[in-house]
Amino acid sequence: MDVVIGLEVHAQLLTRSKMFCGCATTFGAAPNSQTCPVCQGMPGSLPVVNRRAVEFGIRTALAFNCRVNEACRFARKHYYYPDMPKNFQISQYEEPLAEDGALEIDVDGASRTIGIQRLHLEEDVGKLVHEGTLETAQASLVDFNRSGVPLMETVSRPDLRSPEEAAAYLRAFRAVLVYLGVCDGNMEEGSLRCDANVSLRPRGSSELGTKVEIKNMNSFKNVQRALEFEVRRQAEALEAGLRLVQETRLWDAERGYTRSMRSKEFAHDYRYFPEPDLVPLRIDRAWVDAIRAGLPELPRQRRQRFLRQYGLPAYDAELLTHSQALADYFEAATGELPQAKLVSNWIMSELLRVLPADDEAAIRAAKITPRHLAGLLKLIEDGTISGKIAKDVFQKMVVSGEEARAIVAREGLTQLADEPALAAVIDQVIARNPKAIEDFRKGKTAAAKALVGQIMKATQGKANPAIVNRLLEEKLSKI
Numbered sequence: 001m002d003v004v005i006g007l008e009v010h011a012q013l014l015t016r017s018k019m020f021c022g023c024a025t026t027f028g029a030a031p032n033s034q035t036c037p038v039c040q041g042m043p044g045s046l047p048v049v050n051r052r053a054v055e056f057g058i059r060t061a062l063a064f065n066c067r068v069n070e071a072c073r074f075a076r077k078h079y080y081y082p083d084m085p086k087n088f089q090i091s092q093y094e095e096p097l098a099e100d101g102a103l104e105i106d107v108d109g110a111s112r113t114i115g116i117q118r119l120h121l122e123e124d125v126g127k128l129v130h131e132g133t134l135e136t137a138q139a140s141l142v143d144f145n146r147s148g149v150p151l152m153e154t155v156s157r158p159d160l161r162s163p164e165e166a167a168a169y170l171r172a173f174r175a176v177l178v179y180l181g182v183c184d185g186n187m188e189e190g191s192l193r194c195d196a197n198v199s200l201r202p203r204g205s206s207e208l209g210t211k212v213e214i215k216n217m218n219s220f221k222n223v224q225r226a227l228e229f230e231v232r233r234q235a236e237a238l239e240a241g242l243r244l245v246q247e248t249r250l251w252d253a254e255r256g257y258t259r260s261m262r263s264k265e266f267a268h269d270y271r272y273f274p275e276p277d278l279v280p281l282r283i284d285r286a287w288v289d290a291i292r293a294g295l296p297e298l299p300r301q302r303r304q305r306f307l308r309q310y311g312l313p314a315y316d317a318e319l320l321t322h323s324q325a326l327a328d329y330f331e332a333a334t335g336e337l338p339q340a341k342l343v344s345n346w347i348m349s350e351l352l353r354v355l356p357a358d359d360e361a362a363i364r365a366a367k368i369t370p371r372h373l374a375g376l377l378k379l380i381e382d383g384t385i386s387g388k389i390a391k392d393v394f395q396k397m398v399v400s401g402e403e404a405r406a407i408v409a410r411e412g413l414t415q416l417a418d419e420p421a422l423a424a425v426i427d428q429v430i431a432r433n434p435k436a437i438e439d440f441r442k443g444k445t446a447a448a449k450a451l452v453g454q455i456m457k458a459t460q461g462k463a464n465p466a467i468v469n470r471l472l473e474e475k476l477s478k479i
Contacts (some may be wrong), residue, residue, distance in 0.1 A: 001200045001238070004208060010189040011152045011175055011183040012124060018148035019123040019358035020047030020090065021246050025150075027189055031129075031143040039123075041086030046277050053121060053150035054281065055291060056182040057097045060152060060290050063176050068102030072120075074275040083126035084144055088303035091122035091153075093272045095280070103156075103176070104300060105168045106318065114169055115157035124149040127190075146190075152182070156195070158208065167220045169276055170194055171322060175299040178360060179192075179324050185195060185360070187218050189332030194223055200234050208333045209234075210244040213256055216251045224253035250347055302327055325363035326352075333358050336374030339381075343370035346373060348451050350391065367401035368394070375406035388461050389413050404426050413462065422455075422463055423471055429454045430475065440476060448476060 019023060021038035037045040061068050073095040076088040099115035126147040130137035154173070160166045174192060177183040185192045194217055214230055217223045230249070237244055249258040297305070299321050306317040306327075311454035321327045326347070333343045351373070355362050374392060379385045385393065385408055396407050408414060429451055430437060439447035455468050 001235055002205070003161055003163075003202050004158045004199050004201060005163070005227060006447050007131055007160065007169060007173075008160040008168060008195040008197070009154045009156075009157045009170065010062075010124075010193045010195075011154070011177055011189045012052050013130060013152055013182055014184060015052045015056070015141070015150050017050060017052075019050050019150040021148055021248060023148065023239055029145055032145060033139070034145045035147065036269045037096050039085075040144055040183070041084075041147075047090060047275075047276060049281065054097070054283075055287075056150075057119065057152050058283070058288055058291050059180055059295065060154070060177065060182055061098030061101065062288070062295060063180055064101035064103055064116050064119070064138075064154070064296055066098035066116060066119055068098045068288050069096065070285070071095065071280055072097045072283070073280040074121075074278045074469055075272045076275050077122075078271045079269075081125065082140070083128050083144075083147070085126070085144065085147060085206060089122060089149045090275055090278070092120035096120035097281075097283075103169065104174055105165065105172050107162075108167050109167045112165065113167075114160075116156045117157050119152065119154045122151050122153060123147070124151040132374040140161065150317065158199075163231065166196060167224040170223055171220055172299070174358075175322050175324070179296055179298055180303075180363075181296075185358070187199060187220075190218075193218075196227055196229055196230075197221065198230050198234070200231070207472075212246070213224070213248045214251055215248060215261065218253075221254050222251060225256065226258060227255070229256065233258065285389050299324075306330075310334065310344075312340055312344055316341075316348065319357065323358055323360060325360040326357060329366075332370035332372045336371050337377050337381075339377070342377055343374070346377060346394075368397045369400070372397055372401075372403055379404055379408060383464060384408065385413055386463070386465055395400055397477055404441055406456045419467060419471065422459075422467055423475075425458050425463070426455055426468070426471055426475060428466075437476075448472065468469055 012025075015025060017023060018039055022314050023039055024034045026034065038047055058068055072092060074090050075093045075094065077091045078088045080087050091425045094216070096118045098119040099117065102113050103116060104111055104113050124146050126142050126144040128217050129141045129143055131139045131141070156169065160169060167343055174185040175282065177192070178185045183191060187193070190461070196214045196217070197211050198214065201209040202205060212230060212234065214226050217226050234244060236340060244262070247263050248261045248263045251258050303317045303321040305384055306312050306321060307314065312320070315357050316448075319326075320330050329351075330343060330347055333347070334340050337343060349369070351366070355366060376390055376397065390404075392414065393404050393407050396402070400407075433451060433454060434449050436447040451472060452468060454467075
């Protein structure tokens with residue numbers, strides 16, 4: 001069976017005010033403290049389009065090579081839910097802002113182009129806060145702070161062929177939004193949300209199977225897990241001769257399965273019609289051209305530059321450029337110490353061990369700054385400290401924010417490079433390890449490595465490894 005997946009990605013736009021009113025969009029404010037008659041759907045209130053939200057939509061459309069339509073129109077999408085005060089959502093349907101784009105993704109070293117069917121603007125709805133779990137709650141409260149926040153929905157074509165590709169698409173999609181500065185990409189806070197449509201069909205068939213929509217996936221990992229489960233569920237049902245129904249299912253991350261939520265609506269069920277309180281938008285070509293001229297370097301372009309300019313391996317360039325903050329960190333550190341591979345290695349092995357790779361805010365606020373990291377690596381390069389001690393110093397820098405040189409000086413961690421002193425230590429270690437010497441005489445090279453370990457232990461890791469290896473080799477050659 002062929003797997004067919006399409007993603008609908010909803011991104012809250014980083015505007016200071018809502019889509020159709022002047023209320024603030026700050027996350028985490030006291031419930032219902034950022035509302036007005038417009039976003040609460042009071043009778044007689046009139047919406048006004050947020051120009052900045054339209055600009056962000058155009059910026060994103062251009063980044064995905066979409067065609068920005070010269071005219072677009074808002075419509076009323078009717079459905080009933082407690083967190084939507086008007087009982088309809090102002091969205092776009094037949095006349096969206098942009099159409100016919102594409103996003104290139106990389107999976108297992110191969111590139112694929114995924115079509116983007118449409119990109120449109122709408123308002124977000126409120127948020128239900130349940131007293132307990134959804135199934136056991138005795139009451140639910142409504143917070144309308146999110147109601148009316150500018151939302152951009154982008155619908156992919158059904159070009160994705162595996163859960164792994166779907167996760168790769170979402171990662172690449174998020175990276176573009178963050179680079180553009182239109183969305184912070186925080187899935188845990190709900191500013192980036194994804195619904196997946198998945199179906200199965202006989203291999204080689206062009207006819208789509210019964211589509212199931214999956215909701216409530218709040219991470220890249222959960223998107224992949226939910227789709228893997230749903231593909232298995234549908235395959236087992238079809239093999240058993242069961243009939244699938246078009247429905248919306250919720251992903252339960254704790255139990256690892258999807259469960260039925262409701263039957264899936266068709267477009268006509270929403271009773272779309274043009275929003276009578278908003279005139280159609282006319283998009284000026286000069287405005288679009290100005291936005292296009294101001295587009296930043298995007299992730300794929302930056303990745304290609306990292307390969308070309310810094311000579312990084314493809315894996316390094318891929319990882320570093322998926323996060324704008326991480327790419328900026330790398331370039332700032334490399335500006336201080338122009339040894340790209342060394343900087344990349346430490347970012348990937350040490351920095352990303354204490355900071356999430358996709359947490360832009362945490363990387364930018366890290367106590368160990370790019371200049372601090374470069375300063376630490378310079379101490380390794382000039383022989384002041386060993387690589388082992390550098391890792392201990394790094395941990396102290398992460399906590400305190402101090403520079404490496406200050407920590408090394410205060411704690412007396414300077415590397416021991418005095419050859420006579422090291423020679424004396426080596427003589428003592430050789431005298432204490434006659435069995436290792438006998439093994440070395442028998443051709444067991446591992447014995448020499450064991451002696452190096454003993455020497456480093458005797459000097460508390462401060463001995464210069466290069467000098468130790470040279471002096472030990474000289475002494476062993478005379479035995």
